[in-house]
Amino acid sequence: MDPVQNPQGLTTKQAILAMIGISAGLMLSALDQTVIGNALPSIVADLGGFNLYAWIATGYLLMSIVTIPIFGRLGDYYGRKPFIVAACAIFTLASLGCALASNIYVLIIGRALQGLGGGMLIGTAFASIPDLFPDNKERLKWQIFLSTAFSIVNALGAPLGGFLTDAFGWRSIFYLNLPLGCLAVFCAWKYIPWVRHTQSNDVSLDWIGALLIALALSSFQLFVEQFPKDGLSSWVIWLASILMGAIVFLIYRERKIKHPLLPPALFVAGTVRTFFLLSTLAGSVMFSLLYYTPLMFQGALGFSSQQAGILITPMVLSITLGAIINSKVIRHLDNPNWLPRCGFLLLAIACFCLACSTLHTHFYLLLFFMLLSGCGLGFILINLTLFTQNSVTKNHLGIATALLQSLRLVGGMLGTAVTGSFINFLYKQNLEKTLINVDQQQYITELSNPNILIQTSHSASNELPIGLAQQVLLDTLSLGLLASAGICLIALFILWRIPPIPLFKK
Structure with missing residues (x-):
């Protein structure tokens, strides 16, 4: 399917099915922000690694933080549909990996990949609504719908996570994502129009800036985790040096380049x-x-x-x-x-x-x-x-x-x-x-x-x-x-x- 400038000829049925794809994808992200909380104690009780408790949460957040602005900018250049489909697929496969995790390290990697998919979704899904609904009244209605659905699923995540963990074990909270993810991939691929507002291939994205942000945030998290345990060890000093260097270079670069992140x-x-x-x-x-x-x-x-x-x-x-x-x-x-x-x-x-x-x-x-x-x-x-x-x-x-x-x-x-x-x-x-x-x-x-x-x-x-x-x-x-x-x-x-x-x- 070739990209278009505007979604001409989009019927009401197609628009609704497209929104189902977008909504299902966002619900994946919303659900995993809260459903994991009540399962965390059971997860580390089963897999061990209490010292890595925070990484189950922050691994997801770290990847989301970095990818939101990157894919938001890429969606402006290439259209949002490819990234929504990819995000839903990545999130679904990562959920399967989390459900099958045999140790805490595999789970953390799976959560990071979920964060990658979640960041891609947040960076592109909400911006797709103006593509689907150029009329302001329709756009506002669907924005409210998405925000409400996001909040409801957020609210349901905590009790649902507790119920599933008690009834079926913590792995069930990740298996829950699989049918929803498959629905999101299908509807997004089939019904979301590929709208591209610019035909320019000269993409000026600050990839180095994104790398510096990721380096600064990850080194900071490692620093705050290791400092209470090791004090001013050589490893902690290296982390502090990497953190300060990343921040300094990031500030310098963002002031100099034409299109900073x-x-x-x-x-x-x-x-x-x-x-x-x-x-x-x-x-x-x-x-x-x-x-x-x-x-x-x-x-x-x-x-x-x-x-x-x-x-x-x-x-x-x-x-x-x-x-x-x-x-x-x-x-x-x-x-x-x-x-x-x-x-x-x-x-x-x-x-x-x-x-x-x-x-x-x-x-x-x-x-x-x-x-x-x-x-x-x-x-x-x-x-x-x-x-x-x-x-x-x-x-x-x-x-x-x-x-x-x-x-x-x-x-x-x-x-x-x-x-x-x-x-x-x-x-x-x-x-x-x-x-x-x-x-x-x-x-x-x-x-x-x-x-x-x-x-x-x-x-x-x-x-x-x-x-x-x-x-x-x-x-x-x-x-x-x-x-x-x-x-x-x-x-x-x-x-x-x-x-x-x-x-x-x-």
Whole structure:
């Protein structure tokens, strides 16, 4: 099929089937952002490698972060259909690889390939809607549909992951992607028109910039994981050197080339740069909650993975609820900055309350704390997008929006990496001190992996001082949640200094 300038002759049926392909592909990406959270403790309990816990999440995020801007730009040149089809196929095959993984390293590679497919989808799928629906009213209707579907699948991911893990084992969450992926590949290949807005083959894409971004992010993650373990070892110093060198060369290159992947104009002092920072901070808190509260609920508080899924659900659902409330209220405010301010305040309160939870905190109270965090995120995420789009020129609108999404994932990657290193280090240190104090140091090695706490029904673990280890894990995770609350207060202080954003000026 040859590319076209416009999708002429596209019938209603073809448009709907094309949207099914796009929607199914995006649902793959949305589902795997949340369905994995409740399965993570069971995965590392089965495959081992608790020290690589964060990489199961951050491997996906790292690949997505790098590929979103690259394939967004390639879609502008070559049309989006080839990349949507390829993304769905890659994601489906990677899901099969994850389901069949025999060790933690194979799983991490599979998750990284899923991130590659997910980044390709996010970078191209939403931009396909104007290709399919040139009429503004139709375009808006389908944009709302896609956003709503994305949020619903995000919300269903957590409880679904808990249910499938309890009922069929953690591998079932990856097998679930296979029929959806096959449907997405078929509909995308057969019904999405190949629209190409330019016939120029002179593609000026900043591949070196993309490589430098990947090098900087991966070396930073390795640095924050290795530094607490090894201190200033030669390996850690090398990682720090690679990180600084990649950042310096990236800044130099992006200032010199004609078509930078990261336009320097968006990073000069001003409100847009501040919104990028706020998006990074919000992402770090959001993904830390998504990936580490399941460990708290299951490992420290003793809930099943299905119950943990129920606890996570209000957070994801109330992000949509907060966005809906936001859309009703924002037009009546003289200063719309109040809404994201309230969002960061609610998120800080939720993190603080979760940090103060004990082994006897009621299930429904935890449910309320998670709902509160989601409402806060709903006020934050949608407004950062609106504020950013309102603060840039039209020629930077697309790249600014993409960078905002990418930096949220950067925040998520850094947040989970730092939190993972922090928890892994402090848990082992505090566990050793606690068991020595009660003269039960013979259990240190067996309890050093907190996933044994998820297997308390095993007869071998009934003799272990499980209650002490649960309390140590809870205290450690509480410190991480207090750090997240502190990040929210820092973001609130930064946001407070931003002048009102006039969203509805003529």
